[in-house]
Structures are given as structure tokens and as C-alpha cells.
Amino acid sequence: MSEHLPIHLRRLEAEAIHIMREVAAEFRNPVMLYSIGKDSSVMLHVALKAFHPAVPPFPLLHVDTTWKFREMIAFRDAAAKRAGMELIVHVNEDGVRRGISPVASGSSVHTQVMKTEGLRQALDKYGYDAAFGGARRDEEKSRAKERIFSHRSATHAWDPRNQRPELWNVFNTRIRPGESMRVFPLSNWTELDVWDYIRFENIEVVPLYFAKERPVVTRDGSLIMVDDERLPLDPGEAPRLERVRFRTLGCYPLTGAIHSDAASLDEMIAEMRASTTSERQGRLIDSDEAGSMEKKKREGYF
């Protein structure tokens, strides 16, 4: 725990540490889902503190859709090395063979195959019985009711009507063979808490969160960064260089940038406090229809 942290963040950190230690103690084969974003960076940082001076007793797992920003992949490898933890990267090779991509298949199929199915494949392949995720309850409506320890059937399904009540900080970790638990240590953090914590603890994050001139095109009203040659351009279209940053990071063709001059953490936090849009607004996968996140979760999306 950190003495220099404000009491509010200290309590959130302590809660996350408590959750991680419960998982380490009570599960046979836990894993930490590492998605490279700011929430994953915080989760990894807290894990290192929870088990210091030992290394956390679980590996990191990244389900790679093959469409992440190049800067994310470089950051991922460096972060795992710094942490001294094993990093497992899983790609849904079947999806790759089928030519699934956000461009050709659309966001919904791409996410279902490369993310949701990819994750299920990885969890089955390595036999993990608990997986940490960096999701927060303030992100989206159906997340607000998610448990910290979220029980999944042997087919990874989530049943919102049959969740275990969660009282105090006493977590029921018991599962049958084949079943698993998704665990969200940052459940009670808000987006602002995450950034404040990153600032107080000097945590490195992917530079894409900070404003810089980047090549972008407009797709369905969103600013999409042209990260490599796989993004098809209209005849005669050329990417524009604009000063943008990202509030949330996913597959680059599905992640909208925002115009910004916030090049430092302090500037960015100030900008966010004045913001009038929510962070998932840049996520194209949520806007399909209301309740779309809940549908994805029932199918096993994180």
C-alpha cells in the first residue's frame, strides 16, 4: 500500500490487492487477462504490489485479435518483461484462416470470433480456473451489476439471473471442475480514479493515450487511425494528419480517436474532467444496439 496516495485511492488499491490475494490462494490455475490498455496497466501494477517481493503467482494472457495498434504490441512485450512475468499470447488461428477481420467481417463478427471465441479457446487450452479482467462497473450499464467474482459455466456462459450474492469482502470462490470465475479487481474504480492512480504511481501507459499528430480517416463519423496498410482507403483518399488521442484502446479500425491537445497526463486529466462524453463512446462495438454489451457477455465476452 502506498502512503502518498489519497485515502480514496488507497482504499481502492487495497480492495484490488485483497481480491488478487484471494484468487491466488483459492484457485488452482489463475491467469491475468492483459489487454494493454490503461486498466490493464493499473491491474498489473497493483498485482506487482500485492505479491511483492515475490512475482505474482500467475501469468499474463493477451488474446490478440491481430488488429491491435502496433504501439500496443510493442508496449505489451516491454511491460511483461519489466514485470518479470510470463506472457502468453493467444490468437484464434481458425479465425485468421477464415479471413475474419474488422474490415471484411464487420465489428460484430470480428469481435465475436477473434475476441470472445479466442478468449474461450485460450481459457480451455490452458485450463485456467480464474481469470482477472480490468473491467470497471462504471463503464457500461450491464457492468454495473456484475459481481467482482463472476461465475461462468463450463461453456463460459454468464447467467445474469443466477449470480451469487456478494457480501462484505467475503468471496465465494468455489466452482465445479470445468467451471471458472472471471474476477474484476477494479470493479469499483472510475475512469478518473484510474488516471489519478496512474499519475500518483507513475505508471507507464501506451503513448496512444496522449495527443500527437497521427494519420486519420473518417469512418461512420469516427476518427480512425491508419495504423497499417490493411485499412482500405477510398480511391483518391489520403489519411489526414491530425492531433488526436484515444480514450480507450482496442482494435485500431474499431477505435475512434478524439481531437485533443492533451499531450501530458495532467492535461489529459483536466480535459477528461471537462468532458461530456463517456469513454465507451469511441467503441464502435457497443453502438450496435442497446443491451449489446450484455448480449456479448452472456456469450463469454469479458
Add this chain to the structure above:
Amino acid sequence: MSHDEALQRPTLRFLTCGSVDDGKSTLIGRLLYEQNSIFDDQLSALEKDSRKHGTVGDDIDFALLVDGLEAEREQGITIDVAYRYFSTPRRAFIVADTPGHEQFTRNMATGASNADLAILLVDARKGLLTQTRRHAFIVSLLDIRHVILAVNKIDLVDYDEAVFTAITRDFGALAEQLAFKTVTAVPLSARYGDNMSEPSARMPWYTGGTLLQHLESADVDEDRRDKPFRLPVQWINRPNLDFRGFCGTIASGTVRPGDRIAVAGSGQTATVARIVAPEGDRASARAGDAVTLTLTEEIDIARGDVLAAAAERPPVADQFAAHVIWMSDEKLLPGRSYLMKIAARVVPVTVTDLKHRVDINNLEQLAAKTLGLNEIGVCNIATSVPIAFDSYTDNKTTGAFILIDRTTNATAGAGLIDFALRRATNIHRQDMAVGKAARAAQKHQKPAILWFTGLSGAGKSTVANLVETKLHARGVHTVMLDGDNVRHGLNKDLGFTDADRVENVRRVGEVAKLMTEAGLVVLCSFISPFAAERRLVRELVEPGEFLEIFVDAPIEACIARDPKGLYRRALAGEIKNFTGVSQSYESPENPELRLEAGVTPPETLADEVIAHLQAQGFIARF
């Protein structure tokens, strides 16, 4: 106040509760809206949703923002606990939105378990309802000391002061029976924003402050720091042979290097050497901090132990009285084995005595044999090993537990410890000069329980009788406990409800255990429909001594045989709670022996049992 200053204040966790349609979700939605915690894109989705599902015409239906899951939106009720986050320049808040529907008491208790303050909503037109009393009782039971009584929909009674005064007075009378530290009443309209964050011009008679002001200023820092040090050990950190750290979250008190601590269970004491942190050792740590301690002396400490101030240790006992809130469709059954998780410890327990159920409408004590979903009772609980704990009112961490169903793994109940039962410490086991092994050796045999389970008419007693005859012929000392016979004597006070069946098997198990102490081979022939009780008996005796023999005959075969004419009567509705007809039978998943009792003659089945006993070395081969 700047952003950083705001973060110096502790977060307020509060819950909102009230009856259906009292406007809880609207109140939270309004708070979020007024604190700019609803973003533009969420607001436009909300406006769209309001037109589709909303119940307030063209206005924005704030409740829709809070009711998250699709199914709920369709039904128009909140069916779960939802957590919401907002902050003002003065404070950060976490809101638990809990349901008003009476069948969802368990969700309310869940939300209340992590709250420091409760907003109780009352509809100004309706006044206090039965649900209001229930919610107030649960809030008090879970030891939330601060309550705001929000008299909502005051616009619908023309902002009438007399209505507000009457409701406040009624609540005052109710609160006298409960353990609140502060009660604050606010007249408001969540829909129109009166007295939410701004004082209402339509109620000049009220000058007591807005809802938000009370939330911002509530002093809920019930200081756990002044209480004795308690650290439930979650994890032992051993990166190498030179380092042994004890990790956990401090439940109460403070700790410094040099402090004398005791392991509550074993009584061993030691001195705190370091409070280890990545950025350097700390000089002290306090309640709420997640720490890693090292000790000067090497003593035996495992996950689940409670480290305590050496001078102020918690009680250690294996029996205590507790309030239990039942959260499962499967009833609580005294005598059945559950797993109890208390802090970092998991132990098997049984409810030895259900003293009474509490009627949460009027706090009356009612006689009860079981607890159903959403019922609250006071019981005595026995743990399989002594554990350290505090009473819940002294410590919400070391005094709270959950009960887990051993078959389904569901969280079946939540408990709050009242006090240790002295009985546990006063009855000491009598050491016996002649032991079980000596008694068995004199008979040249190995004691065992042969537990025949299966449907009525499966042939349990027939097979058991044949087996006993064969054992007797070989000179094995045996005894037979038969379901029907036991009910004429030892268990003649028991019927056939789930609760009585559990107690029936528990008593038989204890008797069978005494018989194994005598060195006997005990044959038990009982339907024993529940896996949990069969496991309970298994755990009473030494590993390997309990042999579960599943006499497996299809229900159709049993009905066709119907040796006592019971199925005919059960199917005609003349016998209630008949296993296989109106009560379920949980087939053993891993019995030591499964007998195909549908077609195979009993004589052959008995030989199978004898062969198994030979193979396992219980009886000699000839």
C-alpha cells in the same frame, strides 16, 4: 475546492432502499444527472430509451439509466444490486441500488453489507409500509448506523409540511427499536429535483438541508482504528527461504514494527519485524490497508489464521450464536453440513439449533424448523474446528460469514455472529483408556459403516440383511440400523419433511459412529435422499471407514415391486414427501459400490458387497 483536495475525503458508500415505485432508481438517476455524471452520449441513449420503455411521458425517465439489464427494463423493476459512481467537488460516492420487491431481501442485504449509510425512501402519499419496516430492520441488522429518511414524491401531496411531519414521527417510533446512530429526514421530489442538490423554493417550511448536503457531510468514519488489531491472513508470501511474509487486509486497529501479536487460534505470540511495501518499509499501517508483515520469531501461521494484538485477543470457540439471512431456494436445514467462509477461513459447519425466525415486519420471534429464501433467523452454529472471531457489532470483518451449499456451491446464507457459546468450552471430551483400535483388535476386525442408500423398494434392507447374514457366518461382529426400525424408537419424534430427514440421518450417523468406536461393522439401510447428509456421516468417521453402497433400482421397478404398498398411496396423494414421487432423491456421484438392483437377484448383489469388502481388506479371504 480542487480535484486533489476532493480526493482526500473518504468515499461514501451508501445504499438506497424503498418499496416498489417509491422512486429509488429515479433518485439515483437524478443525482447522477445533477452532478453531470451522465455524459452526452448516455443522455441521448437515455432519451431514446425513455420514449421506448419510459413511464413518464416525454420527460427523461432517470430510472432507465440505473436499471441495467435488459430483462429488468422490460419488467420495469430492478432485480439486482447495481453500483453507481459519482463525485461532487467535496466527495466521491458509490451507490448501491437495491430492489424494493419483497422477495429480493437477499439483494438488499448484499448491498447493505458494504454501505456506511442508507437512504430509506418513502412515498409521501403512502407513508411507512411493511417494506419500509423490513428495510429499516435489515439496515439495522447489518449495522449501518446512519439513515436518511427520504420522503419522496412530496410534489404529489402539494408540498404539505403536515404529511412530512407525520411520516417523520412514525419513523421515529420505528427507529427506537433499532440501532441507528443518526436519522435525518428530508422532504423531496426526485423527479423534479426538489431538495436534491438545491433547496426547494416550494418548501419554505423546510430548512434542514438538501439530500446532497447530508450525503457530503455525513460522518461515517466509524473508526476501526481505535479497535484492537485484527489481521486475517490471506496469503503466505515465500519468494525464497529467507523471506516469509504474512499478507492480508487489516480488519481493525493499527500495527507497527515491534508490536506483540498473537495467532488467535494457537495462542502463539511473536513480534512484528517489518511492514513490507515495494516503495520501502512502512512505519505503521491501519484498518483498511492491505499489508505484508514479517515477524521476528518463526511461528506456525497458515491462511485463515487471525493475527491479533497479543493483549486483546478475539474469542476462539467451536460453537456460537448468530443471525443468519437465508439466500437460497433450498431451505436451511439444521443438522446439514455447510461450508462457512469467515474472512480467509473456510470450515465445515452445521446449524445445531434454529432458535427462532424473526418476523421482519414486526420483529417478533417465531418458532421455526427451517429458514426459507429471504428469511432471517437466530441459530447456534457448530464448526468442525475452533475458530477465532469477534461479534459482528464489534468487527464487521471477523464477525461476518457466508454459508455455502456443499452440493451446488451457491452462497446460501449470510451470517452475523452474536457471541460464543460457553457450552463449547465447558464440555471436554473424556479420554478413554480402552480405544477404538483396541476394541476392534479384540474382535480381529476392522470397523466400518456400510451405508445402503436408494429409493424405497430398491431392496436396500433385503440386500443388507443378506450381507449381515454372510458376515455373521464368517464370525464378523455386526449390527444393523434399519430406517423403518429406527423410526419406531430413537427417531420416533421425526417426520418426513426435508428438515426431519436431515435430522434422522444425522442421528443415525452419530449412532453408527459410536458403534464403530465399539469396533463393529455397522450396516445402515436408509433412503437418505440428500448427498449432503451422506457426506456428513462420511465425515464423522475416519477416512475409508464409510462405504456408500448405492442400491440403484429404476423408479419404475420400485413402483412395480411396491412391497409395502407405499408408492400406490404416494401416487394417490395420500403420503406427502415421498422420495421419488414428491421429494427428490440425489443419486450418489461417487459411491464406493453401485449395485444394479433393477434385475439382479439380491443374493448376487450381497455377494458383490462381500467381494468388495474382501478386496478392500475389511474381511479376510477364505
